[in-house]
Amino acid sequence: MITAEAFRQLTLSLQGTQTTLIAVSKLKPASDIEALYHLGQRDFGENYVQELVEKQAQLPADIRWHFIGHLQSNKVKYLAPFVHLIYGVDSFRLLSEISKQGEKCGRQIPCLLQLHIASEETKFGMDEKEMIELLEHYEAQRAQLGHVRIDGLMGMASFTADEEQIAAEFRNLRAMFELARQSYFLGQEHFRVLSMGMSGDYKIAIAEGSTHVRIGSLLFGQRR
Numbered sequence: 001m002i003t004a005e006a007f008r009q010l011t012l013s014l015q016g017t018q019t020t021l022i023a024v025s026k027l028k029p030a031s032d033i034e035a036l037y038h039l040g041q042r043d044f045g046e047n048y049v050q051e052l053v054e055k056q057a058q059l060p061a062d063i064r065w066h067f068i069g070h071l072q073s074n075k076v077k078y079l080a081p082f083v084h085l086i087y088g089v090d091s092f093r094l095l096s097e098i099s100k101q102g103e104k105c106g107r108q109i110p111c112l113l114q115l116h117i118a119s120e121e122t123k124f125g126m127d128e129k130e131m132i133e134l135l136e137h138y139e140a141q142r143a144q145l146g147h148v149r150i151d152g153l154m155g156m157a158s159f160t161a162d163e164e165q166i167a168a169e170f171r172n173l174r175a176m177f178e179l180a181r182q183s184y185f186l187g188q189e190h191f192r193v194l195s196m197g198m199s200g201d202y203k204i205a206i207a208e209g210s211t212h213v214r215i216g217s218l219l220f221g222q223r224r
């Protein structure tokens with residue numbers, strides 16, 4: 001069940017900001033997506049490849065699908081024909097695979113680099129040094145990577161009630177975004193996505209300059 005009232009409030013609060021709402025529908029039925037679609041939402045986020053492929057096949061063709069989960073290189077091919085934006089790129093290997101699959105589909109696939117900004121340990125996401133290494137590698141091989149496009153960065157703050165810590169982590173991500181833009185994408189309009197903020201911290205993220213908030217439970221209720 002979707003929460004139509006939460007959607008209205010969220011849409012209202014984003015009006016006049018530069019922020020796009022990504023409705024995160026992972027583990028929720030297609031009927032929930034349809035309900036939000038009928039209220040005007042077009043951008044949906046999913047975490048699991050098979051689930052996304054199944055939903056894409058049965059839902060309206062003008063939905064923009066954002067893959068926000070961890071993507072294994074061997075599964076890029078299933079998303080390549082239709083995905084709107086791939087989040088969570090944290091290796092050169094994955095970046096090259098996206099370009100390879102983009103070429104097969106005759107399209108350039110937009111993606112975001114995932115940065116690790118939280119205090120919790122996780123195997124996903126790069127630190128600043130790894131980001132720079134990846135971008136150097138990318139710059140050197142750009143001619144061979146014509147079917148992938150880096151549109152910006154994404155990251156997740158710590159799971160904590162400390163709002164000052166969350167704000168500081170988002171500021172850190174924004175600083176890395178500016179660094180990447182200045183050093184590698186100056187004058188390239190497509191590098192403009194800074195995706196941060198979820199149900200619990202999206203207000204802080206917007207205040208810190210988020211362009212794409214990813215919101216699940218606030219719209220669809222708790223997941224099982």
Ligand SMILES: *Cc1c(COP(=O)(O)O)cnc(C)c1O
Nearest residue numbers: 024068198199200214215216217
């Ligand atoms: C699940 C998920 C979200 C949405 O989380 P909520 O707390 O339900 O809003 C956002 N981003 C990523 C990467 C996720 O995996």
